[in-house]
């Protein structure tokens with residue numbers, strides 16, 4: 001009996017290994033499209049997959065999260081960068097000295113790549129969504145954990161192995177010079193498998209200004225083999241590229257090789273959002289969201305504020321009355337009897353006191369005279 005089960009298990013295991021060995025040709029739509037990924041790449045069917053929709057009302061504010069700190073991103077050196085059309089995206093290798101701090105471990109940069117849609121004027125293309133909203137494109141800067149792992153290939157399959165910075169991209173009016181450093185060269189790598197070297201540039205130009213507001217969660221690679229090894233950082237601030245730059249990204253590249261008879265446009269290379277399941281999304285800030293309050297909570301806030309205002313009004317009334325009472329003595333000093341100094345010392349003390357007040361408030365000398373004995 002046991003032997004039968006072991007045989008079956010071995011057979012299934014063998015089949016899985018065989019499948020994942022042969023199914024290199026995954027796609028976003030088509031024969032080995034997204035619904036089939038898990039058949040050939042078991043991790044794609046896991047319970048901590050990426051991307052996700054970030055529901056800002058469910059994100060947990062963590063005040064201990066500090067700003068993300070890119071290190072060496074602007075020390076790009078003299079060696080050229082390499083852009084590569086791998087048939088799924090445009091990817092650029094990053095120098096090993098670039099790294100990121102401000103996260104639980106120290107991570108060294110490996111590569112960056114983009115995800116985008118296909119239609120102008122339709123805001124789909126990003127992998128992550130925020131409150132159900134996509135943006136036109138998304139940049140991923142991939143790093144591996146150098147504190148625990150020897151290299152990228154070891155780290156990518158393991159827990160806490162990778163950290164990916166995700167930057168949501170929108171279309172706007174102005175040309176983005178930073179993104180232009182990549183997009184201007186897409187014409188040289190139109191077909192899958194093509195590479196081009198480009199001048200090195202400051203990678204910080206690709207980041208949003210605000211690196212202190214972000215969402216953090218544990219997830220996976222968004223492409224097969226979908227290993228669940230990624231700590232995701234999604235910046236709250238979006239970056240803008242021009243409409244023509246977006247059009248270039250959407251239309252210039254092919255997912256097919258040059259020698260293939262029918263060229264296939266490289267478009268819509270984004271995975272649909274995955275179930276959050278048991279996971280928590282942390283936020284480094286308190287997200288502004290209309291969804292935070294229920295009707296009951298709004299009523300409570302309104303009533304609370306009203307009570308607070310009334311309380312404040314009462315206090316102010318009391319203070320005003322008290323001031324009026326004291327100042328009515330000040331405006332009628334001549335009515336009151338002249339103070340009788342009890343001793344020489346006392347009179348001197350009063351004189352000093354008066355001098356002090358006069359110098360400290362020279363424009364209103366009459367108000368400075370204290371009336372200690374009334």
Ligand SMILES: *[C@@H]1O[C@H](CO)[C@@H](O)[C@H](O)[C@H]1NC(C)=O
Nearest residue numbers: 148149150151152153154155
């Ligand atoms: C990565 O590190 C592992 C463990 O040290 C080693 O076995 C493997 O050969 C390395 N791979 C590469 C590509 O350097």
Ligand SMILES: *[C@@H]1O[C@H](CO)[C@@H](O)[C@H](O)[C@H]1NC(C)=O
Nearest residue numbers: 159160216217218280281282
């Ligand atoms: C990610 O998982 C690790 C355990 O592997 C946990 O310590 C950490 O708090 C998780 N991070 C987030 C943002 O949930």
